[in-house]
Amino acid sequence: MRAFVREASKVVVIPGMNCDTDQIIPGRFLKSDRAQGYGQYLFHDIRRTSAGALDEAFPLNQAGAETATILLVEDNFGCGSSREGAVYALVDHGIRAVIGPSFGDIFYNNALKNGLLPVRLNPEICRALADHLAHAKDGEVVVDLQASEVVLPGNLGTHPVVIDAFARDCILRGLDEIDMTFTFMEQIQDFEAKRLASHPWLDR
Amino acid sequence: MKAASDAPRTLLGKIWDEHEILRHPSGPSLLYIDRDMIHEGSFHAFADLKARGLKPRRPKQIFGVADHYVPTRGRTAQDAATPAIARMIETFDENMQWGGVRHFSLSDRRQGIVHVVAPEQGITLPGLTLVCSDSHTSTQGALGSIAFGIGQSENAHVLATQTLWQLRPKVMRVTIDGVLAEGVTAKDVMLALIAKIGAAGAGGYAIEFAGSVVRGLSIEGRLTLCNMSIEAAARFGMVAPDETTFAYVRGRHYAPSEQEWEGAVAYWRTLASDEGAFFDREVHLDAAEIAPMVTWGTSPEDAVAIDGLVPDPARFDSVDRRKSAQKSLDYMGLKPGMALQGLALDKVFIGSCTNSRIEDLRSAAAMIKGRKAVIPSIIVPGSTQVREQAEAEGLATLFRDAGFEWRESGCSMCAAINGDVIGPGERCASTSNRNFVGRQGPGARTHLVSPAMAAAAAVTGCLTDIRRNGGGLS
Numbered sequence: 132m133r134a135f136v137r138e139a140s141k142v143v144v145i146p147g148m149n150c151d152t153d154q155i156i157p158g159r160f161l162k163s164d165r166a167q168g169y170g171q172y173l174f175h176d177i178r179r180t181s182a183g184a185l186d187e188a189f190p191l192n193q194a195g196a197e198t199a200t201i202l203l204v205e206d207n208f209g210c211g212s213s214r215e216g217a218v219y220a221l222v223d224h225g226i227r228a229v230i231g232p233s234f235g236d237i238f239y240n241n242a243l244k245n246g247l248l249p250v251r252l253n254p255e256i257c258r259a260l261a262d263h264l265a266h267a268k269d270g271e272v273v274v275d276l277q278a279s280e281v282v283l284p285g286n287l288g289t290h291p292v293v294i295d296a297f298a299r300d301c302i303l304r305g306l307d308e309i310d311m312t313f314t315f316m317e318q319i320q321d322f323e324a325k326r327l328a329s330h331p332w333l334d335r
Numbered sequence: 336m337k338a339a340s341d342a343p344r345t346l347l348g349k350i351w352d353e354h355e356i357l358r359h360p361s362g363p364s365l366l367y368i369d370r371d372m373i374h375e376g377s378f379h380a381f382a383d384l385k386a387r388g389l390k391p392r393r394p395k396q397i398f399g400v401a402d403h404y405v406p407t408r409g410r411t412a413q414d415a416a417t418p419a420i421a422r423m424i425e426t427f428d429e430n431m432q433w434g435g436v437r438h439f440s441l442s443d444r445r446q447g448i449v450h451v452v453a454p455e456q457g458i459t460l461p462g463l464t465l466v467c468s469d470s471h472t473s474t475q476g477a478l479g480s481i482a483f484g485i486g487q488s489e490n491a492h493v494l495a496t497q498t499l500w501q502l503r504p505k506v507m508r509v510t511i512d513g514v515l516a517e518g519v520t521a522k523d524v525m526l527a528l529i530a531k532i533g534a535a536g537a538g539g540y541a542i543e544f545a546g547s548v549v550r551g552l553s554i555e556g557r558l559t560l561c562n563m564s565i566e567a568a569a570r571f572g573m574v575a576p577d578e579t580t581f582a583y584v585r586g587r588h589y590a591p592s593e594q595e596w597e598g599a600v601a602y603w604r605t606l607a608s609d610e611g612a613f614f615d616r617e618v619h620l621d622a623a624e625i626a627p628m629v630t631w632g633t634s635p636e637d638a639v640a641i642d643g644l645v646p647d648p649a650r651f652d653s654v655d656r657r658k659s660a661q662k663s664l665d666y667m668g669l670k671p672g673m674a675l676q677g678l679a680l681d682k683v684f685i686g687s688c689t690n691s692r693i694e695d696l697r698s699a700a701a702m703i704k705g706r707k708a709v710i711p712s713i714i715v716p717g718s719t720q721v722r723e724q725a726e727a728e729g730l731a732t733l734f735r736d737a738g739f740e741w742r743e744s745g746c747s748m749c750a751a752i753n754g755d756v757i758g759p760g761e762r763c764a765s766t767s768n769r770n771f772v773g774r775q776g777p778g779a780r781t782h783l784v785s786p787a788m789a790a791a792a793a794v795t796g797c798l799t800d801i802r803r804n805g806g807g808l809s
Contacts, residue, residue, distance in 0.1 A: 207535035244488035296361035
């Protein structure tokens, strides 16, 4: 997994509460091999007009958005389906961090496993950042996980990144979780032997 | 396993403690995972294993079932809507064979939607930890297990180690007391709950459902409750196992044998939350206040009673909420103040892991009362066994005679990735769980309802209050 240490970038604001993973990547694209790249499917339907052309009003289609690596989103971003394709689409598009008031729990975990940092900031700060960016769209945000802080543009200040220590350590080091868990295999096997002995129907 | 603490514990706490192999100094538990359910969408996890040179570590504890991409008009991959969809079904079979994983292919009599099949086969049991790379895995907590949806990275981790690193969620107890009125179902309870607490309302929580209504519900009804927990952002829904649960589980194929039965039940009886156990949040619903519900927007929280009106976005309390509601109404082609009852529909879908079990089909059948579907209406049973049971009970004949299409089992128009879709701009009354923009097909407009409400809508052609005139029967 690609480590996340620090990212400084312009920010694209994605509007809408409860932006579910069907909006991030419609289900019909989930058949694709990862090798083909999922970036092409990011926000596929909501960034296009009903005729299929890119909608200039959608923030990701505006000039300068293509180089941004940080998104600002609204409450409950990534709710709904567990599809990890939503995270693949963001990562393959080049997004490295998503800032918002809250995230769907499964999306949040999926993001962490792919080197994409979800950053929870309180709703008032998110709203203030969105208001600021509406007038100063080139404003830069710095997400510094090493320092556990987010530096916002203008006079919006510096805020702590609240993340559990385990997840922070994994993504900061780009740790492969499966390899790490293998180091506990002896304890897993001991536990398993007892569990299967007391619940033999699990072993049929 | 560690010594049980004397402090009162919740249902979740007890099962969690029982499965905690160790706790990392930085917080999360390494949980033992008893069962992992696989479907066609799990192919990324298998690709990950292959790239690492690994195989599923405990294939006996993994079960596969084809559901998301399967055709509902035939039982071979060649019946799939497109060659690319057929390939998904074939890849699933290949991966299952490669991994030595027991699986129920398209043509198997045990096939169906994973969250219908797992309880049906006794794969889901009280006290287990069960995962599946599908958000509606919360469904299976209805039997008193910790069951939750995961992504493909976590799925690969389970396949490789039979464990997961997880932070223990907070627990919200939702108590539903009183008596549900005629025509009000578990689906309506969940839509009422989500409307009350919001689509983000239970983020970070497991929901434990309690109260007299929950005790009185069948397993089918409890599965519906837990299924939609995820639509309130709770990754886990749970109901303490009781006599109803034990009677349901007994004799199922992968359940404890008759020789093991008494011991298993004795343990399961200890799982209910202790008197005085701490809940991080308590929510109460009065059953008498719940009406048959319908959604008007593009989030499951956008739900009102069927005799209610489309709300005015200007009256919502936050700017974000006002904007989102207006966008929903534009997408849905609705105006503030419109009555939902009587709204003309184009399609009806009865199916999905929310509402496709035998009880759901009986409830839909009871609304037909000799009438005919006046709009295209399809019924997709949750499993091949449910389909066979419905045929044996005469429900299939009743549906066919009433002009409904009676299909083979699968996720169909809920996930809408097998080729079964609603057309752009078309309005559908659906017993599924998500009314998201484009969920049932690009431009499709979804109104979530119960099976009885969907059946009444099929025979009247519009959203109909089933409490009146026998469901629109004049």
